[in-house]
Amino acid sequence: xxxxxxxxxxxxxxxxxxxxxxxxxxxxxxxxxxxxxxxxxxxxxxxxxxxxxxxxxxxxxxxxxxxxxxxxxxxxxxxxxxxxxxxxxxxxxxxxxxxxxxxxxxxxxxxxxxxxxxxxxxxxxxxxxxxxxxxxxxxxxxxxxxxxxxxxxxxxxxxxx
Ligand SMILES: Cc1cc2nc3c(=O)[nH]c(=O)nc-3n(C[C@H](O)[C@H](O)[C@H](O)COP(=O)(O)O)c2cc1C
Numbered sequence: 001x002x003x004x005x006x007x008x009x010x011x012x013x014x015x016x017x018x019x020x021x022x023x024x025x026x027x028x029x030x031x032x033x034x035x036x037x038x039x040x041x042x043x044x045x046x047x048x049x050x051x052x053x054x055x056x057x058x059x060x061x062x063x064x065x066x067x068x069x070x071x072x073x074x075x076x077x078x079x080x081x082x083x084x085x086x087x088x089x090x091x092x093x094x095x096x097x098x099x100x101x102x103x104x105x106x107x108x109x110x111x112x113x114x115x116x117x118x119x120x121x122x123x124x125x126x127x128x129x130x131x132x133x134x135x136x137x138x139x140x141x142x143x144x145x146x147x148x149x150x151x152x153x154x155x156x157x158x159x160x161x
Pocket of ligand 1: 010011012013014015016017057058059060061062063092093094095096097098099100132133134
């Protein structure tokens with residue numbers, strides 16, 4: 001069985017993109033197929049092709065950027081079809097208290113509405129990796145680990161199904 005994970009992101013100045021690449025690298029360590037893609041190059045229907053979907057956005061006014069929201073809103077066309085897939089989220093902000101966690105939670109809320117299953121993290125960034133500006137050593141490590149954790153869950157979820 002070949003598991004497929006999508007890491008989709010929007011990034012204007014490269015911080016969120018760097019996180020996406022690290023998360024993808026972490027997931028690949030588990031031997032899954034990973035596609036890392038800019039949301040602007042992604043058709044919403046493509047989400048159906050993956051076992052796991054990890055979405056990342058810079059924090060814009062405490063929530064996701066419009067391009068990420070657009071992808072989510074377009075997914076209403078196949079509402080119900082992502083049920084049971086694995087989800088995950090990450091965000092980059094300029095400030096420590098700048099809303100990166102609310103951004104992650106907004107993405108996760110949409111994923112839960114789709115019926116997706118989300119892996120939390122007891123040690124580190126609990127809701128999904130965050131970065132303040134360019135990912136530092138701490139954030140890079142957590143991104144790699146998050147990719148691994150989500151890939152592990154994807155494998156578990158599809159094993160018995
Ligand atoms: C329109 C806009 C709104 C932003 N709002 C916030 C915010 O609410 N909190 C914050 O900490 N940073 C905010 N930022 C800063 C970005 O989240 C931050 O620079 C981020 O690292 C950019 O990610 P990127 O390099 O992937 O584009 C904002 C930036 C822009 C352009």
